[in-house]
Amino acid sequence: MSGQDAVDLVMVGGGIGGSSMALVMARAGYSCLVLERTTSFPDRTRGEWLAPWGVLEACNLDIDDVLRSARGHVIRRHVTYEPETSREEAEAGTLDLSLMAPGVEGPMTQRHPDACQALFDAAGAAGARGLRGVEDVVIDVAGPTPVVRYRHDGADHQVRARLVIGADGRQSTVRRQLGLELHTDVPHHLFSGLLVDDAEGFPEDLQVIGTTDEAHYLAFPQGDGRVRLYLGFPFEDRHRYTGDAGARRFLDAFDSPSLPYAAALVGATPISPHAVYANEDGWVDSPVAPGVALIGDAAGWNDPINGQGLSVTLRDVRVVTELLLDSSSWDTEALAGYVDERRERMSRLRFAAQVASKMNNEFGPEAVDRRIRARSRMLENPMLGLALAVVMIGPEHAPPDLFGPQMWDELFA
Secondary structure, X not given: OOOOEEEEEEEEOOOHHHHHHHHHHHHOOOOEEEEEOOOOOOOOOOOOEEOHHHHHHHHHHOXXXXXXXXXXXXXXXXXXXXXXXXXXXXXXXXXXXXXOOOOOOOOEEOOHHHHHHHHHHHHHHOOOEEEEOOEEEEEEOOOOOOEEEEEEOOEEEEXXXXXXXXXXXXXXXXXXXXXXXXXXXXXXXXXXXXEEEOOOOOOOOEEEEEEOOOOEEEEEEEEOOEEEEEEEXXXXXXXXXXXXXXXXXXXXXXXXXXXXXXXXHHOOEEOOOOOEEXXXXXXXXXXXXXXXXXXXXXXXXXXXHHOOHHHHHXXXXXXXXXXXXXXOOOOOOOOHHHHHHHHHHHHHHHHXXXXXXXXXXXXXXXXXXXXXXXXXXXXXXXXXXXXXXXXXXXXXXXXXXXXXXXXXXXXXX
């Protein structure tokens, strides 16, 4: 066992959350150690669209320039193409995405590994110490200060910290070691993603969603002909996009008469894996325990249908860092505001995801009628539209009593 060091913060996980936290706190003069399991950040299919409210969080954290430097690409328009509406009708409802958050041009897209690496490097440049290929992390909170033990470069190490940040994703080692129970809701459908190049003819400033008879599709350009594609589809079709022909069937799913840019996507070149996963939400009762705070997916996640994961993580980072910088005591009481804020935030986003799933990931004539009826009711009553608008503008910009059975009935009854 190597000699024991002491730092202010240990981040277990060096992805978006851990590296952002280390960057902000290192800039403020605190000593930070980042422990990252991987030697290169993998493509995890998710985490490549930062909502306008998430871009605003990046600006507030002063990390937006870092993200832009890693091929951060801004999208300015949104169109929903549906079989039951003409192209002219769909494009008449084009959303100007520069109006969603003050001072923000629109959502930002980029490869998740590129964003992770840029933030990891920036944290190191700010003074944080980052280690890759770390194994066997053990958190000991029995004493007056947490102790983190880990293995790196064939040797065992340990370090004391004022606070441990668990930023190690959905399968969080930190969360499991603390014995924090993870709750999940019942999945509604399956999701799959694929990154493609050579999508010539697809507008660089436009994101689109739509529904066919078999799938809900989403397309987010990343610039220079690169587009991240997603599909939502029923559980009974779980094997549709697996096997050697899976990527081809995935692209063919975008061949819809209602999508004017279908040919550009069907003829694109796949450049990533395409994982299939369920769409459930996950959460813990409290993301804070003595000596430890969980952020990002380690603390629970939102159904990926609305692409809120990156924005949720950056909000976590901002709220936690502000509380730490405002307090001399980094105990659970100092972080109580984070617990309360995150619980309410995630509850609202969970409801928004349920609305999106009901509208976009059910198929057949009854589902089409329900979708048309719900969209019509949203136009008639803008308050109902907040059920989906919050994924762009931020979940705090709606009355708390809006997210519940009454709104659900008004949309779908």
